Structures are given as structure tokens and as C-alpha cells.
Amino acid sequence: MMTLATIAQKVDGQLEGDPDFTVDALSSIHMACSRCLTFYTGQIRPDKPTTEAGAVILKPEHAELFPMNRIIVADPYLAYAQASQLFVQESEQSPGVSPHALVSELASIGDDVGIGPFSVIGDQAVIRHGVKIGSGVHVGDKVFINSGTVIEDRVVITGSAVIGSECVISAGAVIGSSGFGYARNGRHWQRIEQLGRVEIGDHVDVGANTTIDRGSLDNTVIENGVKLDNQIQIAHNVRIGENTVIAGCVGIAGSTRIGANCRIGGRAAILGHLEIADDVDILANTLVSKNIVEPGEYASMIPAQSARIWRKNLAVLRKLGQSG
Amino acid sequence: MMTLATIAQKVDGQLEGDPDFTVDALSSIHMACSRCLTFYTGQIRPDKPTTEAGAVILKPEHAELFPMNRIIVADPYLAYAQASQLFVQESEQSPGVSPHALVSELASIGDDVGIGPFSVIGDQAVIRHGVKIGSGVHVGDKVFINSGTVIEDRVVITGSAVIGSECVISAGAVIGSSGFGYARNGRHWQRIEQLGRVEIGDHVDVGANTTIDRGSLDNTVIENGVKLDNQIQIAHNVRIGENTVIAGCVGIAGSTRIGANCRIGGRAAILGHLEIADDVDILANTLVSKNIVEPGEYASMIPAQSARIWRKNLAVLRKLGQSG
């Protein structure tokens, strides 16, 4: 519960209505209650949106549509993001190091660090101040985790990885596992020991069950502000530039370098040893097999059709090369 | 070991042969031994199927093909499924709460609950009677798990998720992790705190290393009877209707609603903010990018060809839009 005045201040908006109106919850426009705050970006189809909400965040030009308490801002979606921080329930993580955690005497643990039960912190690991580590986490020897980062439950960080400050690493992620490298030796495959590490910048988010392999010789590098969704696979020696955002289930093969401020859609696949420029958008389910040197939007995905029609298309597609 | 009579009763079939025949194992038709029970659905190519099995489950019209002990049923595959339950080895889970588990004093634990070593049960979590929880599981604060559900090893359930009764959550699954939501703030991405939760109905199965994110404002909802295979990614605010079955490696983006009784093939991808009707079949490796309003079969997958032929097809495909 908090007042509309508090929220307006947080989002730097102009309050129209009752500053003492108390908000119970932040809600979507269709599910809102009379004590709810919602937001309106103008993108919803019905011309006259209706809502039960007691208050709404919106742009000046939409104010007339909502005859209730209002917070006027330039970017309602950003304001919603900012307001959402006020509604987070206090963390599950109790302060301090659980007596059921196993912390090496050779590790360095900063102030105000939380470490959950059944977590292991290895020799010479460095955990800076304010880091919160969940339960069942493995932080290997010589791993470095900078201040304010949150490591959720069951995460594995190994291979002397370096994690920046103010990151969130979600449950089940594996950072610093061995890259996939082999040399042929007759019919057998000779493993190549992976001697590099993973370096993650500040303000990076890593999704649940995402995997990031350590480098073979050089390092795998995730720059500041990168956001990675769930079940992404990042192979050894990859580099991802600042503020690039990658949706779920994307796979990036070894030694590829991706620029800054890219947006990569879900389930995209990017082959190895490529260079992708800055400001590139790759649509969902697209395969990238060559360098991309120009900013812009790239695609190769095929939307579903009725299977009956698709099979006819496919019959022609599979013989296209014969024509002419 | 059990008698054929016991099995015939379990599958509600008509026994022809020795009711006291003892069965050592349930087997596939080609690997069966003389003390094995197998089943025949009629789908195997060779006209005269041979088997070493001492007993077989089959349809009336195939009885003549198998001159051994028989159990006659209308649906041999369903009968096999039912019979399989008799052959499960007793669970690894010893009864009771392991002294090596950490259960909050503020949690509510029902009768006949098993909790494995190194598992953590948070404050105000509710675990109803008969729930079996493996080792190394994290059940967060305020999570609710209804009766008879099995939570396998290393599962993480967080974000106040609600799990129904008689579910099986396989190892490594992560339920209730943060959805992937950001608002642009100049070059940076402002995290949107995810305030909803995951609600899972009864008789739902979730595969190994599958991830289900909690909702941003509303909830992510998996209805009764849904079956999810391994390594599926379900984003925030998704809703999946009753008895829909989804094969491995499928990704479903945020806020999409999938109907009841759908079948979604492996590696399919479904974009965000879509509506998929009931009784829709989506073939493997298909991308869905628009609403599907009619029941039926949908596809966009391209089967492999010889790479030499495929490259010729591709050369034409990449210029199709120029023709005409």
C-alpha cells in the first residue's frame, strides 16, 4: 500500500486527482480493481478502454479517456516499469550467511552479503558487498561477484567467472561451464581443455536455465546492460555488446561477436565465428549464418499455415532448384 | 512379479490363457523374454509379428496372430499405459522429512509428505498431504503445492507459485522465475518487476529443465491435465488450456493464450500476444506468428534434403520475391 503521491514522485509524473489515494496493487488494465493502479500506452484496440482501476498512468493526450486519478507522463510503459519496483515484496533471502551454507575460509565475503542454505562458496572466491545468493548455489573457486548482484537458487558459477555489479542471475543458470571443443584424432574426438573464463559486466540479467560457456583460450564476454532471457545457450568465446537484449531459447555458437544495442528474437540461432554489427534486430526463429555489417532488421522465419496448404508449398519448395 | 490375472483386472481386459502365469517384466515386442508381457497395436510393419513374450495385450482382431497368453482389450496402447503402473519400482523417496532438509517453521506440511535431503521449504509455504519432494529442491516462500504431487530433485519453485494436485514436476525445472520484461530508457533497459505468479492445475506434468516464468501483473496459468515435456520455455502471462500436450523444446512467448486439447510438436515456437483456439495441432519445428482461430493442423517446417539439393533450392528461395 502506498499513496499516489509517492508513486507520482517515483515516476516523475504529474498527478491529477487525490494525492492521498492509496494503491493496493499494480494491475493490467483489464484485471484492475478499484484500489489498483494501471497504465495505458494507447496500444489497446478498443477506442474507449474501460477499466475498474482507481488510478492510471498515461500520456497527456489520453487523459480525457480516463476520468479517475491520473499520473501523466511522457512514457507510460517506462513509468510502469519504474513504479513496479515499489510493489516488489521483500526478498525471500534472509540477511546474512546461512549456517547451512559452506563458505571457504579462503573466500572473501563483503558486507551485507546473503548466502542461502546448501550453497557452496569456493576457495579464493570474492563476493562483494550487498550480493544476495540463494539456496543450493555453487560459486566455484576464484569466481568474482561484484556488489549488489543477485544470484538465485541452484545457479552454478564456475571456471573463475567474473560477474559485474547489479546483475540478476536466475535459477538454474550455469555460467562458466566447459566450452564444446574437440579435435579429430582418427575416429575419436580429443577434448580441448577450455582455459578461458566468462566475464559478465554490470547490470546484466541472465535467465533461468541459461548456459554460458567459458572461453577456450580467450574469454566469453557479456558486456554491461545485456539482458538474457531463459534457456539461452552462449558458446565459448562469444562476445555480446552493451545493452543488447536476447529473448528466450536463442543459441549463439562459438566465437561469434554481437554488437551493442541489438535485439534478438526468441529461438533465433546464430552460427559461429560471425560478426554482427551494432543496432541489428534479428527476428524470432531466424538463423544467422553470415556476418551482418549493416544495422537493420533481419529475418528468415516462416509463419505457420494450414498444414494442407503448407504441404503443397513444401512440395514446390523442395524442387525450386530444379526449375530453370 | 505378478500374475496375468492381476494385470487383466487392472486393464479391464479379457484374459485368454493361464491366469496364474507370472510376468517378470513389461517389454517391447522385439525385446521380450518368455516371462515378459508385451502389447501389439497392429502398427508394426511385418505381417507376422514375432515375439518371445509369454503374454501379449492386443485387440480382438489380432488374437489369432499370437498363440500365447493374451489379454484382449479395445485399446492396447492405453492398456499398456495402465499396466505400466504395476511395474514401477517403489519410489526412491523415503517417507518423511529428511533431517537434512531445511523446512521453515512457518511452513505448513501435510500428512505423509516426503522431503529429501538439502531441500529448502520457505516461510508460509503450504505442502499438502502426500506430496513427495526430492533432494536439493527449493520451494520458496508462500508456494502452495496440493496433494499427491511429486517434485523431483533440484526443482526450483518460487514467486508464490501454486501447484495443483497429482502433478509431476521433473528434475531441474524452474517454476515462477522472473518474466523477461523491460522498458526502454534511452539506451538502457529498465527492468519491470514481475508481480504475478504461476498457477498450475491438477494432473499437470512438467518436464526436466523446463522453465515457466511468473506473470508480470496477471498470472501465468497452466490448466488441468496439461503435459509439458523437457526444456520447454513458457514466458510470463501465458495461459495453456486443459489437456493440451506440448513436446520438448517448445518456446511460448509472453501473454499468448493456447486453447484446450491442443497438441504442439517438438521445437515449435509460438510468438507473444497470440490466441490459439482449442483442438489445434501444431507440427514440430513450426513457428506460429498469428492467431489461430480454427481447429486443425498447422505447419511451417521444412524437412532436410541432401545439402547439395537444398542449396540449389535455397538460391531460388532467397530471390523468390524478385520474380514477377
Added chain:
Amino acid sequence: MMTLATIAQKVDGQLEGDPDFTVDALSSIHMACSRCLTFYTGQIRPDKPTTEAGAVILKPEHAELFPMNRIIVADPYLAYAQASQLFVQESEQSPGVSPHALVSELASIGDDVGIGPFSVIGDQAVIRHGVKIGSGVHVGDKVFINSGTVIEDRVVITGSAVIGSECVISAGAVIGSSGFGYARNGRHWQRIEQLGRVEIGDHVDVGANTTIDRGSLDNTVIENGVKLDNQIQIAHNVRIGENTVIAGCVGIAGSTRIGANCRIGGRAAILGHLEIADDVDILANTLVSKNIVEPGEYASMIPAQSARIWRKNLAVLRKLGQSG
């Protein structure tokens, strides 16, 4: 730190230069320091490669290009792989069984076994000599792990799985989870209990967060020398032949048999109940929906284009079946 003479002996190469030259690190050609050893395979574009390295592994025909300490070999990439083993830092795993592990009294533990904290070893599990098990690992009842195998942190091995010798199972992998099998029972899905197990041969590597389901009746089999990257999904009853190597994010559906010495590119999908011959190469992002009986290269992947051009191609593609 070691001498060039030691390395030359390890890779069975001919040393040209100072045998007492001490090497600090193995490095890529562009990042090398004066105390670094690098390797040159001839595949780098610039005709006159430059490096700061103090020593290089290369073929006889490239010796003239590098006027420093040299190790001459027939296959520099293989020699690099062999040399990499000399530069691995000693394992994090302290020897012996952690007092914080929980090992069943009914398990059999060989000599020189390491078991990390918060790991669980079940009844009748057999862990042979020299096996190293990380932290938070679950080894279920009756699981067998042969000598010299490494099980990294947070792995789950269950369902009476058999793991060969000298394997590496990376963090977060789940081996032996229940296969995905159901029989229709009206609108509901009747679970088929999965009674088989997973059998993994010797010298098999399994990547981080990869999942391998146990068989329904027969077993899921991974033969000797198979290498599996991260986030691969292998369904029940699959068989993978010797020395086949599979890149990240591949999915293989139930009961498919893959031959020996195949190479399967990242994100490929292989449908169920198929037979793939030996020596088959499947390119990245390709879908296999039919048997492959001839060795060779197979593909169905579509590389990204500018989205503007792709949409034009797509408009024609979606109506191909109408033409003619």
C-alpha cells in the same frame, strides 16, 4: 609454467628453438604474450600472420612464417588439444567424500572418489574408483558410474542410469528423467510409466543443462565416444552411435536411432522413430523428418536476409503450392 621441451614431448612434435623456453600460458594467435604458446593451422586470412607469442605449434610448411620457437607437427589443432591438457588448473574438487555429502550406506564407493558437499548418493548406487562428483549432485538409487568419470555440480542422475568410464557430465544436466509418454483416454492423457533406463558408454561428454530421458520399455543408449553439447534434449529410447558429436540445443525425439560418426549441427531437430545412417552430417537448424540411409550432408536451414527482402520472398513462398 612448463618448458617447451615438455610440451613438444606431449604433442609428439619436433622442437625448433630453445627447449628450456618456459611457457606461461596457451593463447590464441592474436592475444598471445611473449611467454605464450600459440598454434597456427593456416586457416587465418592475412597472408603474414603476426603474433606476440614466444612459441608456436604449426605444420612444417608454415615454419618459415614464424621466426620464433616452434613445435612442428602434422596436425596443429590436434596438438593444441593435447597441449591444452597441460594447462588445466588443478580441479576444484578436493579429494575424498565431503562430510556434507549424504552417501547411502548401501552404496558402493570406490577408491579415490571425490564427492562434493550437499550431494546425495542413493541406495545400491555404485561409484567406481577415481570418479569425481561435484556439489549438489543427485545420484539416485542403483545408478552405476564407472571409473574416472567427472560429474559436475547440480547434475541429477536417476532411473538406475549406467554411466561409463572417463565421461564428463556438465553442470545442471539431467540424466534418466521420465520419458514423455501418454496414451489417450478420452480427453485425458494416461501417463505411461517409463520402465527403461539410460545407458551411457565410455568417453562420453554431456553438456550443461542437457536432458536425457530414460527409456519407456527398452533403454536410451549413448554409445562410446559420443560428445553432447549444452541444452540438448534426448527423448526416451533414442540410440546414438559411437563418436557422434552433437552441437548445442539439438532435440531428438523418441525412439530415433542415430548412427556412428555423425555430426549434428546446433539447433537441429530430429523427429521420432527415425533411422539415421553412420557418417551423416546434419547442418545447423535443420529438421530431419525421414530416415536418412546414405552418408552425406543434409540441410533445411534458411539463412537470414534483410527483413524487407525476406518478407517479399515469404509472400511468394506461402503461395508456392498454388502456382501451376
